[in-house]
Amino acid sequence: MFFNVKAKPWYIRLVDIGEQFAKVPMFDCSMCGQCVLRSTGLTCPMRCPKQMRNGPCGGSMNGKCEVFPERPCIWNLIWERSAMLGWEEKLENINPPVDWRLWGTPSWWNLLTGRIDGKGHAVEPKKESEPSQTNSGGTTT
Amino acid sequence: MDNKASDTQVSPVSRPCASTLERVLRDRKFAVTAEIVPPRVPNLSVVGKKFELLREVADAINITDNASASVKICSLAVCAYLVQQGGEPVFQVTARDRNRLALQSDLIGAYALGVRNVFAVTGDYINMGDHPAGKPVYDMDSVHIIQMFDKIRKGYMDSGVELRSTPKTPLVQPNFFLGAAANPFGDPMPFHVLKVAKKRLAGADFVQTQCTFDVPRVRDFMAMVVDKGYHERLHFMIGIMPVKSARPLEFMATEVPGMRVPAETIARMKGAQNPEEEGIQMAVETIQQVREIPGVSGIHLMTVSWEAVVPEVLKRAGLMPEQRGVSEIHSAAKSGNAS
Ligand code: SF4
16 A cells, blocks of 8 residues: 555665655755755755756846745845855855756765765766666666 | 856866857957847748848847747757858757757757857746746756856766767867856846856856846946956846837836836836837947946847847947947858858
């Protein structure tokens, strides 16, 4: 009945549940598997409809999102919170594009196994070892 | 990847000049680009007519990519057509409709067809357009596209795969001029300046901005840019839009994200005896004002479908090719040696 389609070994599942428990209510986390909260003023950029990872799009005005004007522009929040935390400098780094093989996996596990670095940037897996912990659709060769 | 966007030490551009537009900007001439929005009906005769109006006066012509998230003839096809006609297109690509494979294959395809200017943007969200239920892609943001395209210029695909036919043949390094967007009207302004810096770090060569109706805002934006020295590596072209009536202004003020239209501008248009004439006059005044702003290298004219006004605006603003001193560059390009 509770067949888990994205079957993961129990220990990863445990980390997964822990991370979801902590981050989903608090940061509206989408479990991208490569958490950049530390460089974005503890505000998850994946809430942006355009999933921008490097700053606001051209439509961000008066703190509102161009796509959903009833919502705040997440990058405006990131700007304010980074200033509050004194983390402005972190906004100067380019965050790489999302590695979609990691989508839906726990960042904490990926950090532990070296699949992402301390900034939350994906590290290319070794050629031989299959990235079996990820929900990638195809095989990597 | 640890480089900071605001670092002043950015390696100088070492590649040869890729296009006429790049030649104009590198020679420190005032550059003029215009824009053609491709039609929806699958027929290029309209584009041909618009192109005839612009070919002699603009250094290059941007071809929009499903502008306002509405389906049009694809930008790549129109760019190829312009190249055939002896024109110089700027191939616009958005992140909304393509993942990283499509972005790269379209780029190398465009290059193979003779396109030498590319302009990458994130793009309007899909719910603004004619297929609001579609799935937007956004595999990458604009900074990523620029980074990836710059890597292709060095001979590598995004994955690191080399651009060569066989392991024995030399690395191919397609040379093109790479553009990015900026919005001086977005908030918070310092963040938008920082984003320009990120695009510069990613490898952008030129910037075209959102349309200007609020000149003081552009002045503030450019002051920040110049203060940081970003203009030394990036050529800034300011967006200008001549309008025929007050209606589009009102629409832009309320409906179009990322645009600022002061109430006085709308009032001025409303009160005009001859709105078309007033629109031209307003565009000319805006051009004259932005031209004086330090760090500005050119203008980008967005006319929606009023291309016919471009020569008139340029004439009045004193920006015809001979007045800008670019006629020689244009004729050199026609005879086939842009660099
Ligand atoms: S306005 Fe802000 S939150 Fe909305 S799409 Fe643009 S960057 Fe994302």
